[in-house]
Amino acid sequence: MADRPRPRTPVRFVAVALLAGLVSACSPFDDLMVQIFGRSMRDQRSFDPYENTLLPPEGSVPFSAGNFSAGPNQVSLGQPDPSAEMPPFFTMAEVAGEAPVVMEMVNPVEADAASLAEGERLYNRFCAPCHGVDGVGASAVLAPVHPVLPVYNLSSAVTAARPDGYIYGVIRVGRALMPAYGHQIPHYDRWHIVNYVRQLQAQAGNPAPGE
Ligand code: HEC
Numbered sequence: 001m002a003d004r005p006r007p008r009t010p011v012r013f014v015a016v017a018l019l020a021g022l023v024s025a026c027s028p029f030d031d032l033m034v035q036i037f038g039r040s041m042r043d044q045r046s047f048d049p050y051e052n053t054l055l056p057p058e059g060s061v062p063f064s065a066g067n068f069s070a071g072p073n074q075v076s077l078g079q080p081d082p083s084a085e086m087p088p089f090f091t092m093a094e095v096a097g098e099a100p101v102v103m104e105m106v107n108p109v110e111a112d113a114a115s116l117a118e119g120e121r122l123y124n125r126f127c128a129p130c131h132g133v134d135g136v137g138a139s140a141v142l143a144p145v146h147p148v149l150p151v152y153n154l155s156s157a158v159t160a161a162r163p164d165g166y167i168y169g170v171i172r173v174g175r176a177l178m179p180a181y182g183h184q185i186p187h188y189d190r191w192h193i194v195n196y197v198r199q200l201q202a203q204a205g206n207p208a209p210g211e
Contacts, residue, residue, distance in 0.1 A: 072109050072188040087172070087187055095169040096176065105165030109188060111195035119196025122189055126181055127154075127197075135159075135200040148177060154197055155204035167194045 030040040090101045109115050124133060130146070132139035135155035143149050153159065159167070171190045174180035185193065198208050 072115065072192070087168075090169060090173065092173045092175055092180070095166065095173055098166070102165050102169040103163050105163075105168060107164040107168070107191050107194060109191035109195060111198065115192050115195050116199055118189070119192035119194070119199075122185065122193050123196045123200075126185060127193065130178075135197060135204065152178075155200045155206060157206045159197075160201040160206040160208045164191075164194050164198075167197055 030042045033040045034043075087105070088101050090099065095102050128140065130140050130142050130149055131137050131152070131154050132143070136153050137143060137149035137151065138153070140146075140149055168190050169175075170178060171185060171193060172180065172182035182190075201208060
């Protein structure tokens, strides 16, 4: 063991480093590293934190666009919309508390055949698992494992008596046990679903008041 020559590399390394350090006493540490290793990690092709590496693809929609499409059945173009239809801000508490900002929203989408067809497509995708294809929670595939759902029968007279804005509000921000769907279902699509829920209610013999 004692005969084995000691590795000399670390000694050499320290000596070179010290020498180089003396030579470049005024250079930054990176320059010293360049002299020892021939390069420095500082000089590399990299991006600074938060630097925009790529421009967003053409036609992409910034999240700040508020998920607001230009009109019914149109994709969001991300433009600020100066129209009075821009939905007001409200919270789940305001939905549950039946605040005027929610209750007095006016449905801008006529319940024509196109809207009802779109509403049916979206309803069956987003709502039917919990509320059933007919709006009666008891018929939902989740009802056996979520016994609360039958209580919230969307086709019932109770929900039919609620204004359009209320149903829109529940879709957008959720209410208690129901999750919010506003981030997945844009403005006009929510109104298509409201129109379709109205149709389900009418089919169940509970037309909304005034319809
Ligand atoms: C994950 C299950 C689930 C999904 C999906 C779901 N809901 Fe609900 N929904 C609930 C639950 C649970 C309640 C009861 C909320 C509570 O605890 O107050 C509810 C309540 C509601 C109410 C209130 C009814 C009333 O009169 O009190 C409306 C309206 C409603 N949902 C509409 C919808 C619509 C429209 C969709 C589709 C966009 C949808 N829900 C998707 C679970 C769900």
